[in-house]
Amino acid sequence: MKFQSGTRKMVAVVFALALISATIVLILTGFAFGSGKRIGNYRISGPYSHDNLTIFLIRGEDAIKGKKFLTLKEAMEAGEVVVNETGSVNELTIENLSPDELYIQSGEIVKGGKQDRVLAYDLIVPSKSGVVPITSFCVESGRWSKRGNEETTRFNSSTDVVATKDLKIAAKRKQDQNEVWQQVTEAQKKLSQNVGEVVQAQESASSLQLSLENGKVQEMTDNYVKALSSIPEGKRDVIGYGYAINGKMNSVDIYGSNELFLKLWPKLIKAAAVEAVAEMKKGRFAQPTVNDLRACISDAEKGKRAEKTVNGRVKLLVQETNENILFDTRDLKQDGVSVHKNYISK
Numbered sequence: 001m002k003f004q005s006g007t008r009k010m011v012a013v014v015f016a017l018a019l020i021s022a023t024i025v026l027i028l029t030g031f032a033f034g035s036g037k038r039i040g041n042y043r044i045s046g047p048y049s050h051d052n053l054t055i056f057l058i059r060g061e062d063a064i065k066g067k068k069f070l071t072l073k074e075a076m077e078a079g080e081v082v083v084n085e086t087g088s089v090n091e092l093t094i095e096n097l098s099p100d101e102l103y104i105q106s107g108e109i110v111k112g113g114k115q116d117r118v119l120a121y122d123l124i125v126p127s128k129s130g131v132v133p134i135t136s137f138c139v140e141s142g143r144w145s146k147r148g149n150e151e152t153t154r155f156n157s158s159t160d161v162v163a164t165k166d167l168k169i170a171a172k173r174k175q176d177q178n179e180v181w182q183q184v185t186e187a188q189k190k191l192s193q194n195v196g197e198v199v200q201a202q203e204s205a206s207s208l209q210l211s212l213e214n215g216k217v218q219e220m221t222d223n224y225v226k227a228l229s230s231i232p233e234g235k236r237d238v239i240g241y242g243y244a245i246n247g248k249m250n251s252v253d254i255y256g257s258n259e260l261f262l263k264l265w266p267k268l269i270k271a272a273a274v275e276a277v278a279e280m281k282k283g284r285f286a287q288p289t290v291n292d293l294r295a296c297i298s299d300a301e302k303g304k305r306a307e308k309t310v311n312g313r314v315k316l317l318v319q320e321t322n323e324n325i326l327f328d329t330r331d332l333k334q335d336g337v338s339v340h341k342n343y344i345s346k
Helices: 002-033 072-077 165-174 177-195 208-212 215-228 258-278 290-300
Strands: 042-050 053-059 081-088 091-096 102-104 109-112 117-119 123-125 131-138 155-157 238-245 248-255 304-309 314-320 324-331 337-345
Touching: 042 215, 042 238, 053 215, 053 258, 072 081, 072 102, 072 155, 081 155, 091 102, 091 123, 109 208, 131 177, 165 177, 165 248, 165 324, 165 337, 177 208, 177 215, 177 258, 208 215, 215 258, 238 258, 238 290, 248 258, 248 290, 290 324, 290 337
Parallel strands: none
Antiparallel strands: 042 053, 053 238, 081 091, 091 131, 102 123, 109 117, 109 155, 117 131, 238 248, 248 337, 304 314, 314 324, 324 337
16 A cells, blocks of 8 residues: 555656646747747747837748749849830839749839839749739829930839838739829828928829938838848748737738748838838827737638639739738749738738
8 A cells, every 4th residue: 555655656746747847848938939929830029119110020931942032122133134114004024034033022113114113913933034024003103204314115123112001902902003093192191291291202203112212201211120120130930020000910921931031021121111101190009919910810811712823833812801811922833832921901
């Protein structure tokens, strides 16, 4: 009887030690990733805030293995891609001259030609592609001629993506040129009010790109960029981010790899900063939480799915509810893996 009693005590001690060890692991995990800071297979870091802009980092494994993409900004600066004017507002052509595949993100602005344009869809352009058509929308309504030293036959740079969720939805979901122009005007109006001066440029008052280059706009957005641009540093598993403005979730972007996200991050954080300036309001607002981020993602993924084949390489899946919308770009060459998921709160 004494032997059995001793055995039971030993088992109880071992069980207690195992329970303590498990608890310590959970505590340490909580310190590493934050209690409840998981959304499906993603781990969440943050929130990181500056004024009315709050960012969460989304961390996880790369879905794209051993694949590297050249970005549009990289390619244009290196002279390895040519984006040509066609004379049609809603279609340009692009030619990838490099030995690497090129990734273009919807919403990227190309400057020059007869009118500045925003590119409508995520696109993967093969190496040495030849001339490929690409859908576009005009983000400059009042010009159809040469501007300064720019060429009218081609586009010379791509340093920005469109800001404001209403403008993104106009181009990506509604695909309505008049609505795009209207949202450009609205963004310029809001920026002018909040920076304290007219942001329309004399060279072309309707150009969104020139408004983004306004000195006062750049000064105010730089404050956000300086405060938040370094947050992914040292985190090799960051594959996306979500952000809130004035305490309300705005958008989420998740990419197929850490490398692709980091290449695009300078454009992404700048666009978020521009929208934060445009939407700046006085007063206090509630700090957004991981639950707000989770709600945006989970609600969008409940929407009815629609599919569109952009070209032989890319398929776009769209899911939409009354509150949120998801654009999911799939690479058909890589078994339909997601290259980019973009969630927008309406």
